[in-house]
Amino acid sequence: ISDFKVPRCFKPEGFGSVKNAQLHHFADASDQGYGTVSYERLVNDHNIVHVTFVMGKGRVTPLKGMTIPRLELAAAVLAVKVDKLLRSSLQLHLDHSMFWTDSQSVLKFLANEHSIYKTFVANRVAAIRDATELSQWKYIESKSNPADDATRGQNADKLTNNKRWLHGPDILWKEKQEQQHGPVSFKETSSLALDDPELKR
Numbered sequence: 001i002s003d004f005k006v007p008r009c010f011k012p013e014g015f016g017s018v019k020n021a022q023l024h025h026f027a028d029a030s031d032q033g034y035g036t037v038s039y040e041r042l043v044n045d046h047n048i049v050h051v052t053f054v055m056g057k058g059r060v061t062p063l064k065g066m067t068i069p070r071l072e073l074a075a076a077v078l079a080v081k082v083d084k085l086l087r088s089s090l091q092l093h094l095d096h097s098m099f100w101t102d103s104q105s106v107l108k109f110l111a112n113e114h115s116i117y118k119t120f121v122a123n124r125v126a127a128i129r130d131a132t133e134l135s136q137w138k139y140i141e142s143k144s145n146p147a148d149d150a151t152r153g154q155n156a157d158k159l160t161n162n163k164r165w166l167h168g169p170d171i172l173w174k175e176k177q178e179q180q181h182g183p184v185s186f187k188e189t190s191s192l193a194l195d196d197p198e199l200k201r
Helices: 068-089 104-111 119-131 148-152 156-160 163-167
Strands: 018-029 033-044 049-060 097-101 137-139
Touching (some): 018 068, 033 148, 068 097, 068 119, 104 119, 104 137
Parallel strands (some): 018 097
Antiparallel strands (some): 033 049
């Protein structure tokens, strides 16, 4: 682990003037734990992109069993809390934040404004809606989600060779980001199945 180093310079030397600075938060969950990882994405006057790892946070799954959709929702709430923390702590001018999840369940919960959820889901959906806009939430495929590394644990050897964790996903480095909404659009997720277990009866 002594070989593991984290670059702490958010703006590299010679990068020039920053015309856009965003925070990007990725959330994920598994039966072992849930977590989030955050990156700062800078774009200069020449449209050159630089992405920097800011922080990661992981939590183990509660002893009381929880469904994966609920754990994914807990991870989304954690991402929102980290965003608030970073915005109050970093002495940087930041534009809007973006939140990424590979959970269609989370996107459905956030997009649906007509159903009444059970207390656990209702409270967390309300917390997310109060702090963010639906347009800030994007879908990312599981294989590309760096937060997956926070949910399963890694030994020292794997961590030191994990380029994605510190580098961030390739999508952030592209000059024009792909605006992914996932296999189903928000419009299509606006109504849940009548047998959804999270609907309040």
